[in-house]
Amino acid sequence: MPSSQSGSLWVVATPIGHRDDISARAIQTLREVAVIAAEDTRHSRPLLQHHGIGTPLVALHEHNEREVVDGLVRRMTEGESVALISDAGTPLISDPGFRLVRAARAAGVRCIPVPGACAAIAALSVAGLPSDRFVFEGFLPPKAAARRARLQELAGEGRTLIFYESSHRVAESLADMRDAFGAQREAVLARELTKLFETVLGEPLGELAARVAADPDQQRGECVVLVAGRGEEADARLAEGERVFAILRGELPPAKAAKLAAAISGAPRKLLYEA
Incomplete structure (x- = not known):
């Protein structure tokens, strides 16, 4: 564990919703490192307290990553171990941390993954869409014109497509996907995974877009959208x-x-x- 691997960066996956979806190894790692770099310390603190983790926290997010990275890398090169976590799931997957991992590796610091939850993979596992080959697109552009242009570029993609989308844009994005991929293309909306109002809806894009547009409850929470690739x-x-x-x-x-x-x-x- 970190006590015998001083000077390491531990990239630790945390739950995407249910607090108990965290490994024993992750809990032990977070207890034993010198400091935890968290995307939002206010968000992560309740999870850490729930599991009896009192390790000091430092904020590391998209607005301060450049400034914080140098100090963290210096601490690791001087012998301390650091853990990196995001608000939910696996760090770097549409979350901050890339600059820290890159800088740590460039400085010769050992980077160690502690795997766990990832919303994209959790959604894929229950979607019933082909999972042998897939493409993770993360978040689409927020502006309509750029989003539609990107979807047009993906219209001929043969692999299953996975997107993250915000609740206030999911209805518009589904409508754009319907127009870009066709109303009959199979799709799945996985919403609030592992949480109280978890929902997994699988329908052709035309029907799914209409259903979500008509139901405000399906426009809430964390959303993963999966679309079948273009097949025969x-x-x-x-x-x-x-x-x-x-x-x-x-x-x-x-x-x-x-x-x-x-x-x-x-x-x-x-x-x-x-x-």
């Missing part, structure tokens, strides 16, 4: 959509023809219009 069925829908579009194009403007062809075939309107 999606290719068949696109081929059918292109066939229908070609027919309608002779009678209608391109934009209207693409909209109707998408509604008939389930293929993404944007892809039909561009084709």
Whole structure:
């Protein structure tokens, strides 16, 4: 443990909701290091107190990471051990810590993972979507135009896609995914995992987007959205959509023809219009 591995950086996963989803090794590590670098000390303190951990805390977040890193690396090179935690789950996965780990490795400090909860992997494990190959996209751009552009870039991705999304944008993002990937593409919303109001909804994107838009309760809490990759069925829908579009194009403007062809075939309107 840290007492015999002085000068190490321990990257420790913490629960994503349920306080007991933490390993015995993680608890012992957090008790024995010299200091814990936490994303938000106010958020982490109740968890640490729950498990009887009294180790001093220092804040390490996106706004102060550059300033704090040098001091922490200096402490480690002088023989102290440091633990890195985030507000929830595995550090660095859409959370701060990259600069600390990189600087520690550059300084010759041993970096040791203490694995545990990760919302993306927890969601994938219960989604019922192909899990042998997947892509973690983290958070999409908050602005609509940039978000839609990124989704268009991913429309042809064959692997399962995993996104994090904030509660106040999840309805808009699902609607954009429906438009980019097609209403029939299989998707899952995993919300509030391991917490009291945990919900896992799996439906075609068109139905899922409509359901979430109509239900404010599904627009609360921490959200993971998973979308099936483009497979043979999606290719068949696109081929059918292109066939229908070609027919309608002779009678209608391109934009209207693409909209109707998408509604008939389930293929993404944007892809039909561009084709």
